[in-house]
Amino acid sequence: MRQGLSAVTMTALALGYAFLYVPILLLVAYSFNESKLVTVWAGFSLRWYGALFENQQLLAAAWVTLRLAVISATGALVLGTLAGVVLTRIGRFAGRTLFSGLVFAPLVMPEVITGLSLLLLFVALDWSRGPATMAIAHITFATAYVAVVVQARLATLDRSIEEAAMDLGARPAKTFFVITVPMIAPGLLAGWLLAFTLSLDDLVIASFTTGPEATTLPMYIYSKVRLGVTPEINAVSSILIGLVAIGVLIASVALKVSEERRQRDAQRAAAPRAAMVPR
Amino acid sequence: MSRDAERLRRGRAAWAELAAQPFIRVVGVSKSFGSYAAIDNVSLDIYRGEFFALLGPSGCGKTTLLRMLAGLEFPTAGRIEIDGSDMTRVPPYERPVNMMFQSYALFPHMSVEQNVAFGLKQEGCPRSEIARRVREMLALVQLEPFAKRRPHQLSGGQRQRVALARCLVKRPKMVLLDEPLAALDKKLREKTQFELINIQEQVGITFVIVTHDQAEAMTVASRIGVMERGRIVQVATPAEIYEAPASRYVAEFIGDVNLFEGRLLDTANGTARIRCDDAACDFLVEQTVNAEPGATVWLALRPEKLAIDLASPEAGAVNQLSGTVLDIGYLGSLSVYHVQLATGKQVTAVETNRARLVRRPISWNDQVHLTASPEAAVVLLR
Ligand SMILES: Nc1ncnc2c1ncn2[C@@H]1O[C@H](COP(=O)(O)OP(=O)(O)OP(=O)(O)O)[C@@H](O)[C@H]1O
Ligand SMILES: [Mg+2]
Numbered sequence: 093m094r095q096g097l098s099a100v101t102m103t104a105l106a107l108g109y110a111f112l113y114v115p116i117l118l119l120v121a122y123s124f125n126e127s128k129l130v131t132v133w134a135g136f137s138l139r140w141y142g143a144l145f146e147n148q149q150l151l152a153a154a155w156v157t158l159r160l161a162v163i164s165a166t167g168a169l170v171l172g173t174l175a176g177v178v179l180t181r182i183g184r185f186a187g188r189t190l191f192s193g194l195v196f197a198p199l200v201m202p203e204v205i206t207g208l209s210l211l212l213l214f215v216a217l218d219w220s221r222g223p224a225t226m227a228i229a230h231i232t233f234a235t236a237y238v239a240v241v242v243q244a245r246l247a248t249l250d251r252s253i254e255e256a257a258m259d260l261g262a263r264p265a266k267t268f269f270v271i272t273v274p275m276i277a278p279g280l281l282a283g284w285l286l287a288f289t290l291s292l293d294d295l296v297i298a299s300f301t302t303g304p305e306a307t308t309l310p311m312y313i314y315s316k317v318r319l320g321v322t323p324e325i326n327a328v329s330s331i332l333i334g335l336v337a338i339g340v341l342i343a344s345v346a347l348k349v350s351e352e353r354r355q356r357d358a359q360r361a362a363a364p365r366a367a368m369v370p371r
Numbered sequence: 372m373s374r375d376a377e378r379l380r381r382g383r384a385a386w387a388e389l390a391a392q393p394f395i396r397v398v399g400v401s402k403s404f405g406s407y408a409a410i411d412n413v414s415l416d417i418y419r420g421e422f423f424a425l426l427g428p429s430g431c432g433k434t435t436l437l438r439m440l441a442g443l444e445f446p447t448a449g450r451i452e453i454d455g456s457d458m459t460r461v462p463p464y465e466r467p468v469n470m471m472f473q474s475y476a477l478f479p480h481m482s483v484e485q486n487v488a489f490g491l492k493q494e495g496c497p498r499s500e501i502a503r504r505v506r507e508m509l510a511l512v513q514l515e516p517f518a519k520r521r522p523h524q525l526s527g528g529q530r531q532r533v534a535l536a537r538c539l540v541k542r543p544k545m546v547l548l549d550e551p552l553a554a555l556d557k558k559l560r561e562k563t564q565f566e567l568i569n570i571q572e573q574v575g576i577t578f579v580i581v582t583h584d585q586a587e588a589m590t591v592a593s594r595i596g597v598m599e600r601g602r603i604v605q606v607a608t609p610a611e612i613y614e615a616p617a618s619r620y621v622a623e624f625i626g627d628v629n630l631f632e633g634r635l636l637d638t639a640n641g642t643a644r645i646r647c648d649d650a651a652c653d654f655l656v657e658q659t660v661n662a663e664p665g666a667t668v669w670l671a672l673r674p675e676k677l678a679i680d681l682a683s684p685e686a687g688a689v690n691q692l693s694g695t696v697l698d699i700g701y702l703g704s705l706s707v708y709h710v711q712l713a714t715g716k717q718v719t720a721v722e723t724n725r726a727r728l729v730r731r732p733i734s735w736n737d738q739v740h741l742t743a744s745p746e747a748a749v750v751l752l753r
Contacts, residue, residue, distance in 0.1 A: 252472045252473075253476045253477075253478060255470075256476035256537075257489070258463045258464045259442075259443070259464070259468075259538075260469065260490035260493055260538075261464045262464060262489075262493050275479065275480060
């Protein structure tokens with residue numbers, strides 16, 4: 093039931109949205125500012141976007157970030173899916189509660205602590221820090237997010253479909269790839285995109301675990317902002333916001349589609365139309 | 372129907388013949404979930420080509436037993452043999468058995484054709500043979516026009532056929548059906564029951580069907596195993612189960628029955644005399660009863676075996692009760708009379724309406740007489 097929007101709720105809604113999005117809108121608006129001074133509007137221009145592509149340092153950081161996001165999202169997808177499968181398909185086993193607690197802990201762990209502990213680990217192992225250690229760190233915390241999404245999808249999946257596949261002669265591994273994966277594909281896509289955007293905009297963990305030669309876009313932006321905000325930074329931030337927004341949008345659409353499909357299947361199973369027998 | 376008669380004869384021959392080797396042997400199988408015993412020491416023999424029904428109320432363990440035959444669940448104790456080899460701990464993908472699930476469990480992302488072909492692909496069957504066998508199977512279940520559709524584009528009845536085709540196409544040694552018709556409406560269900568029988572005859576595969584609908588079990592099965600709380604309480608043909616139930620539980624579960632508690636007076640030359648206080652009557656039953664005189668027994672009388680009449684029966688008639696008509700249910704082909712005896716006990720009698728309903732001779736509050744012949748009643752010890 094949808095209630096009519098009263099003046100009060102409208103105001104509350106507007107204030108809420110304003111609180112969340114006015115700063116971002118301002119940033120995006122000023123990225124189109126002609127003036128070099130961030131706070132003075134001097135007309136519309138795309139010159140700062142053009143300038144981005146001249147900035148080698150920035151392009152390098154963008155490339156590092158993108159590669160890192162793809163690699164860590166893929167790694168997190170694999171590990172998170174495995175965790176989701178273990179948590180939903182292997183019944184009860186010793187240490188299950190502990191395992192699920194450990195899988196989901198990074199969701200609530202302060203980033204500073206995750207970053208610091210990983211840094212200590214890498215130092216202890218004497219690994220040289222750079223893109224590889226950052227990827228490991230990102231996989232560590234993004235895995236939890238993927239596991240949540242995949243586990244939710246697997247838990248609502250009709251177990252008997254997988255059992256039917258095994259009954260028809262497919263081994264468990266084959267059943268997983270041929271039957272389970274296609275059915276949870278929207279959930280997997282959503283999980284990957286979630287991990288991708290998390291990696292894309294992470295500053296804290298990346299700063300802890302990177303080395304001198306690998307700088308990500310958020311790190312670059314942060315270091316520049318300390319010297320003062322430039323319109324160029326506004327432009328690159330706007331692009332980043334756009335990317336994240338698209339990722340989140342696709343992820344939520346994918347989840348919605350999979351949920352709708354699930355509900356439709358459940359409905360049809362519960363109340364099949366009986367007639368329509370071919371003759 | 373001569374074909375039904377033939378089916379009965381063929382089926383009956385298989386297990387009546389002592390030489391026949393059981394095709395599926397369940398030996399002392401138990402299954403516990405935690406401390407709960409879902410299946411409790413069940414032994415069962417099923418013969419080649421049988422249409423065997425497992426019948427019982429919800430939660431009695433039918434699905435669990437079926438899943439153990441499929442290999443989806445392993446017994447806690449006991450042994451399962453299929454065609455001479457021990458299958459107790461063989462995983463489902465290595466068993467010559469296919470199962471049709473209660474929810475059908477069709478693969479939603481595959482077409483009807485792909486669903487049916489799935490099992491053959493796992494065997495590594497050549498492409499051309501897969502295509503041919505899938506086509507044949509779709510023809511058998513009359514689904515050729517729907518080959519390219521996805522499961523969600525089919526009606527309930529059509530999906531049921533896809534599920535059946537999918538487990539038949541591999542030509543397994545045994546097909547397991549878990550409430551295959553539960554999701555269909557009454558008319559379609561009855562029609563499909565006969566189709567199932569026909570298909571089973573055509574393919575000649577052993578079928579084990581699970582159902583909690585006694586009429587369905589009676590219609591399709593050559594033998595029925597009645598289950599109660601994890602145990603099998605009787606295995607027999609539908610007619611035997613109906614006419615000679617092994618216990619009150621079976622008698623009440625299959626069809627309607629009037630039960631009287633009584634005391635065995637004597638058993639002379641194949642006739643038992645039973646005194647039933649709640650019927651205020653001594654019953655004569657032609658049955659050899661293995662119990663001492665004085666033992667508590669129960670008398671089961673099917674409603675259609677009670678003749679109902681307004682006139683008093685002639686003198687010397689046995690097994691007669693009298694009471695007043697409480698209620699009459701007119702069901703078209705039948706009339707059901709609920710009669711209250713002088714003792715307060717209610718008895719149900721059924722009569723077929725042979726003549727057209729011009730006048731109804733028996734009406735509410737009439738004093739009526741009920742009689743049962745000595746062959747009609749059954750004495751139960753449990
Ligand atoms: N995986 C399980 N874990 C725990 N208990 C179970 C499990 N599967 C079944 N049971 C229990 O075992 C008993 C038998 O279940 P089963 O599914 O075999 O019943 P059923 O005869 O098929 O009933 P229905 O007619 O309702 O399908 C039930 O009491 C059920 O709660
Ligand atoms: Mg069941």
